[in-house]
Amino acid sequence: MIYTVTLNPSIDYIVEVDELKLGELNRMKRDLKLPGGKGINVSRILNQLGAQNTAIGFLGGFTGHYIDDKLKQDQIATDFVFIGDDTRINVKLKHGDETEINGLGPAISTEEADQLVNKLSVLQQGDVLVLSGSVPPSLGGDFYDRLIAVCKEKGAEFVIDTTGKALLQALPHGPLLVKPNHHELSELFETEINSREELIAHGRKLLELGAKHVLISMAGDGALLVTKDEVYHANVPKGQVKNSVGAGDSMIGGFVGTLVLSNDPLEAFRTGVASGSATAFSDDLADRAKIDELLPQVTITRL
Ligand SMILES: Nc1ncnc2c1ncn2[C@@H]1O[C@H](COP(=O)(O)OP(=O)(O)OP(=O)(O)O)[C@@H](O)[C@H]1O
Numbered sequence: 001m002i003y004t005v006t007l008n009p010s011i012d013y014i015v016e017v018d019e020l021k022l023g024e025l026n027r028m029k030r031d032l033k034l035p036g037g038k039g040i041n042v043s044r045i046l047n048q049l050g051a052q053n054t055a056i057g058f059l060g061g062f063t064g065h066y067i068d069d070k071l072k073q074d075q076i077a078t079d080f081v082f083i084g085d086d087t088r089i090n091v092k093l094k095h096g097d098e099t100e101i102n103g104l105g106p107a108i109s110t111e112e113a114d115q116l117v118n119k120l121s122v123l124q125q126g127d128v129l130v131l132s133g134s135v136p137p138s139l140g141g142d143f144y145d146r147l148i149a150v151c152k153e154k155g156a157e158f159v160i161d162t163t164g165k166a167l168l169q170a171l172p173h174g175p176l177l178v179k180p181n182h183h184e185l186s187e188l189f190e191t192e193i194n195s196r197e198e199l200i201a202h203g204r205k206l207l208e209l210g211a212k213h214v215l216i217s218m219a220g221d222g223a224l225l226v227t228k229d230e231v232y233h234a235n236v237p238k239g240q241v242k243n244s245v246g247a248g249d250s251m252i253g254g255f256v257g258t259l260v261l262s263n264d265p266l267e268a269f270r271t272g273v274a275s276g277s278a279t280a281f282s283d284d285l286a287d288r289a290k291i292d293e294l295l296p297q298v299t300i301t302r303l
């Protein structure tokens, strides 16, 4: 079973305007509300791929119930801790460009935090825990460490999609997958990365530090898969970009779901790239039909 953890879910409020005039009244051309947060996005893609999973994390208030209802409508299993404070609303402003305004996240009490840790007691060998997204400030910076400790104790695998110190602290525990984009990789190692060779060298460092698979996504420029023995490049399919929000999460969902279903890292890589691009070319996250349409256009090359 795959469990996705979203500590800081959101309603993604996607707002489209022709032109953004700061300091003036702007009227929306179109708007859309989506259940969001990185782990939840991973769950939605896993669901499209037929990979059984449960979405867990914290939800609260009317916004939290909205998200839980939407996921259940899509037959996604959920087991969230319901908290006293409201789940945030993140604004995704489309005005030719994409501007995002993400909330800090709700207050979470010690008791609520403990309830989530206790939920992980169901983990067992063969399970995969996907930890994705920001940590609400009230939880403290080391909360992922607590979850990883339980995961290791139960013999389950984990995937972590976060940045900075939290990612560095997780690496020695051997994540099944990490997926920095090229900017995150250079921030992580506090260095400029200017070539594919340098990207690969830094991807290898993540392996040396403990990661089992390293995916480096480069938006429209393709992606790299760095494993112990080999490095692979994938091109991205051609299409019209409609929405890049959740493209990275879709890539993780495509990779993890396919790896669990097939145990084939290259097929997982191909599906990850197709899923990321399928989301980039859709208004909402990708659906199965779009992923299947793009899969034949993804070519993997061993470098
Ligand atoms: N312009 C694009 N054209 C085609 N595919 C894209 C494009 N942008 C993103 N993708 C797909 O999505 C994957 C992940 O995108 P990206 O590298 O932007 O990750 P990310 O920075 O984690 O994304 P985000 O934070 O926006 O969700 C890419 O590897 C690619 O497959």
Ligand SMILES: O=P(O)(O)OC[C@@]1(O)O[C@H](CO)[C@@H](O)[C@@H]1O
Pocket: 008, 010, 012, 035, 036, 037, 038, 041, 090, 102, 132, 133, 134, 135, 245, 246, 247, 248, 249
């Ligand atoms: O504030 P965080 O947790 O870093 O990111 C949250 C978020 O921007 O990530 C997802 C896209 O990746 C969105 O659904 C959501 O709004």
